[in-house]
Amino acid sequence: MSSSSKRFWPKKLSDWGAFIFVQSGIHLVGFYELLVILPYIDSDRSNTFWFHVCFGLCLYFNTISSFILVMRTDTTTSRDGVIMPSTLKPGWRFCSSCEANSPPRAYHCWCCDICILRRDHHCVFTGNCVGFANHRYFILLIFYIMVGALYCNYLNMDYTLEVLGGFGLKTVFTMFMPLFSWMLGLTQTFNFLVAFVSALCLFGFLLAAGLLFYHLINIYHGQTTYERGQNIREWDCGWKQNVRQVLGERWYLIWISPWIKSPQGGDGINFPKRGIFEDVKDL
Numbered sequence: 001m002s003s004s005s006k007r008f009w010p011k012k013l014s015d016w017g018a019f020i021f022v023q024s025g026i027h028l029v030g031f032y033e034l035l036v037i038l039p040y041i042d043s044d045r046s047n048t049f050w051f052h053v054c055f056g057l058c059l060y061f062n063t064i065s066s067f068i069l070v071m072r073t074d075t076t077t078s079r080d081g082v083i084m085p086s087t088l089k090p091g092w093r094f095c096s097s098c099e100a101n102s103p104p105r106a107y108h109c110w111c112c113d114i115c116i117l118r119r120d121h122h123c124v125f126t127g128n129c130v131g132f133a134n135h136r137y138f139i140l141l142i143f144y145i146m147v148g149a150l151y152c153n154y155l156n157m158d159y160t161l162e163v164l165g166g167f168g169l170k171t172v173f174t175m176f177m178p179l180f181s182w183m184l185g186l187t188q189t190f191n192f193l194v195a196f197v198s199a200l201c202l203f204g205f206l207l208a209a210g211l212l213f214y215h216l217i218n219i220y221h222g223q224t225t226y227e228r229g230q231n232i233r234e235w236d237c238g239w240k241q242n243v244r245q246v247l248g249e250r251w252y253l254i255w256i257s258p259w260i261k262s263p264q265g266g267d268g269i270n271f272p273k274r275g276i277f278e279d280v281k282d283l
C-alpha cells in the first residue's frame, strides 16, 4: 500500500460520527461568529471588524490544514521509502495481522488494520492513527482548536449574556445544559442555539486544553500514550531532543502554521535511546 492509495478517510462508523461532529462544530461556530457575533460587536464594519475576520480566517485555515495533514500523512509501516526487513532484529516484533516485522515503538491498530510507526493513539475525530509522521500535526490541531475556542468564548461573552438575560443561575444552567434547558421550556429556541454554540466553544476549549497539556507532558518525557501507561522511559533523551523528535527542528516556529517545514531527523524506525544525549539533557 503506498501513501497515494492509503485510505485516509475514517474507517469505522463511530469514527465517521466523531469526524462529522467536530467538522460540523467548527463550521457552525465559524459561521456563527462571522454572521452573528462580529456584526453585533462592530456593526459599522470598522478596522476591528476586519481584524477579527482576518484573525478568525487564519485560525480556521490552520485548523482545517492540520486536520488534512493528520489524515493525509502516512505514518504506517508501509509508507513510501520504508522497507521492513525479513529477519527479526532485536527489539522488533512480528505482526501476524500485517504478516511483517514491526520496528520498536510501532503497534498494530485494529481500526486502521495496519502497524503504525511510533504509534501514539487512534484519533476518532480524524479517523486515523497518530504516530511518528503526523504527531506534530495532531498537536497543532488541538492547539488551534484550543486557541480558536478561547477566542470565540471571548467574542461571544457579551452577546450570550445579553441574550440569556445576564449572569445568573438560569444562565449558567442554560450554558452548561442547553438541550436540557430547552426541553424543559426554560429557554426559547433561538436562545438555545446561542447557548449551544457557547457551550460548544467552552467544552471545546476545555477538551483541547486538557489534551494538549497531556500530550505535551508525554512529548517532554519522550513517551507515547502507550509508553506512558506502561511507564517506558527508555526513549527519553532530554526534553530538547524529545521535542525535536516529534515537532521537528523548527519546533518553536511551527505554531504559526502547520505548513512550515520542520524536519524530524528520524525515519520512524530507529530511535536514539536514553543516555545518548546525556550531555544535551544536562544543559
Ligand SMILES: [Zn+2]
Residues within 6 Å of the ligand: 095, 096, 097, 098, 099, 102, 107, 108, 109, 113, 114, 115
Ligand atoms: Zn500490524
Ligand SMILES: [Zn+2]
Residues within 6 Å of the ligand: 109, 110, 111, 112, 113, 121, 122, 123, 128, 129, 130
Ligand atoms: Zn488507527
